[in-house]
Amino acid sequence: TVCALYDGEVTKANIEEALVQLEEAHDTAKVGRLYIMFAGHGMPDPKSKGGKSLFCCHDFDPAKAYRTAYPLTELKTKLERIGIKHVCLHLDCCHAGGIFLDSRARQADFTVERMATKPSVCAITAVTADEEAIECGGNGRFTKTLCDQLGKGYAFDAFDKTYVTISEVFNLTFETVM
Numbered sequence: 001t002v003c004a005l006y007d008g009e010v011t012k013a014n015i016e017e018a019l020v021q022l023e024e025a026h027d028t029a030k031v032g033r034l035y036i037m038f039a040g041h042g043m044p045d046p047k048s049k050g051g052k053s054l055f056c057c058h059d060f061d062p063a064k065a066y067r068t069a070y071p072l073t074e075l076k077t078k079l080e081r082i083g084i085k086h087v088c089l090h091l092d093c094c095h096a097g098g099i100f101l102d103s104r105a106r107q108a109d110f111t112v113e114r115m116a117t118k119p120s121v122c123a124i125t126a127v128t129a130d131e132e133a134i135e136c137g138g139n140g141r142f143t144k145t146l147c148d149q150l151g152k153g154y155a156f157d158a159f160d161k162t163y164v165t166i167s168e169v170f171n172l173t174f175e176t177v178m
Helices: 012-025 062-068 072-080 096-105 113-115 140-152 154-159 166-177
Strands: 032-038 041-045 053-057 069-070 084-092 121-123
Touching: 012 072, 012 154, 053 062, 053 072, 053 084, 053 096, 062 069, 062 072, 062 154, 072 084, 072 096, 084 140, 084 154, 096 121, 113 140, 121 166, 140 166, 154 166
Parallel strands: 032 084, 084 121
Antiparallel strands: 041 053, 053 069
16 A cells, blocks of 8 residues: 655645554554655754654644644654554655654663564664755755665665665665765
């Protein structure tokens, strides 16, 4: 199943509705993969003490930043409630690395058993929590490079395999962009 939101459709309410539908459709743990991609604008949460980040939805209003943007840590929490075992979030927006701040602050038990029995959410981000994303020709440079790595087969050639892991694709993309 594919759900695509473009331009004016990328509102906080529409994102929330899409996540609720995913959670309702996948309410128990199932083997599967879910890939979600957010491209757009991001900013630090102006009232966050921990450097958390916000994804600026199409209906974003700077005077009401928190109410009209999607907090990335909240997004991660919502994704963890979806019963698909492997969820990969791809973020190409400024300050995207802010999604990781909560998980780094807590002690988490990352055992093989936990990863095999509970949903796992990973994220690949164009930048860290305090960096701005690079755009070239109307596209995020990170995402364009990642798409080239996969679509043109560069990642498969680089590792001489018929499959690649998210970590391999991220590392190759990061090396190419930098």
